[in-house]
Amino acid sequence: MILEICANSVESAIAAQQGGADRIELCTNLAEGGTTPSYGQIKWCVENLQLEVWPLIRPRGGDFLYSDAEFETILGDISYCKQIGCNGVVTGLLNTNGTINEERCAKIIAVASPMPVAFHRAFDMSNDLSVALETVIKLGFVRVLSSGGKENAFVGANELAKLVVQANNRIEIMPGAGVNADNLIEIAKTTSAKNFHTTAKSVVKSKMKFKNEASKMGLENADEFSYEQTDTLKVKVLKEILNIL
Template sequence: MKGASAEQQRAEASAPYVLEIAANSLASALAAQEGGASRIELCTALELGGLTPSPAQIALVRERLSIPVHVLVRPRAGDFAYGDEEHATMLSDIAHCAAAGCDGVVVGALTVDGDVDVTRCRELVAAADGVDLTFHRAIDVCRDPMAALEAVIGLGFRRVLSSGGAASAIEGSANLRRLIEQAAGRIEIMPGAGIDADNIATLMAATGAREFHASAKRALPSRMRFAPADALGMAGGETRSDAAEVRRLVEALRCAAKRT
């Protein structure tokens, strides 16, 4: 299938809430769509905070999904101060996503002093060629999140993914509310980290957010009938998004939205 239509994007903008699912595979992406997610953030290596998926994975997901697909562009785990080679890789990955018909990219870069790297980020924005832009959780490790938010707004991003600088969005809910108040409608603040069907309504009430990011994942047992005793750390099954958990999140949001 082709990328989300303009009508779908307008519907998302006018919806009372948006649920984005971090999907680490085609199977996860399909489960997110089946469960009623508004869109997905496609990535790999969720256990490392998410990394850039392969071109083949991007193509397969874009082919099979009818909801918007945003792609995480993050070349490695660790901090967000990137060298020249990493920056060049990100520019190429973003250009590929735009050419492949993806609806958005999720990116970010910081200076070694913990500020938004405006120079590099301006180049990342230009490479996106007009697709939807999300600044990822690099903002949670900035030395001044409020100044960082103003920089991100100035660069033209549409939303910021954040836990409020805490280990989970629930713990960072007071900071998230402050960021939303500061944004004053100029940009979406999308809470993410540790969100599930049991706490998403509380988070909506505490922050006033309308977009939310979750993985809705569950661990699956290994399909291997044989594994060596030590297994070299490679004997476990996969982790993927679960359609039933996505439905629980959607229902919790629907009920919470009715109460507001």
């Protein structure tokens, strides 16, 4: 049983390791579903952590239909990750009609090789999960992160179970989105999956003593003096649950 933590910062990555996670999907910008972290963050994690580091390669939030310029940045980021020794990368692209972009994904696999590539939740936005699964298997992806096409993995557990059967050990199906200590056992038993993905995050209060409440860095109603970070204790609890399954 493998626990992957979606780590949105270097500190989250450290917390994931301290909690006993097996792997991190390193990203930033969780509010938009995650985007590519900085080169400095990737390099630090590769050089200082013992768990597997798989950066998310997603140039922006929103859909998974990318311009030529965006695709060039995706390939550049993947080349960098390969160069510095990442264990793998996580990405995904779609066509306008909701099918997997086979041409560009094949290019990604070629550029990354021999570094493995996982397909992220762009999979859930495809127009037919069963067809999409066969496509990503054919292309050579090693893992698919999915909520079964639903709002979260608990709601989509039955669909995920079907995908696990269809995959038949040709690729890993990894439930993700809304996975927590309260539903992990049921998701695991329903799906028969072996890999699980979650942020295991909590809100951290700023240690700033001076706080300018009048100025805003982000959204109008956002709290500028708190942020989300992976919680070591939550990771430990999730790993303990997996260890007894």
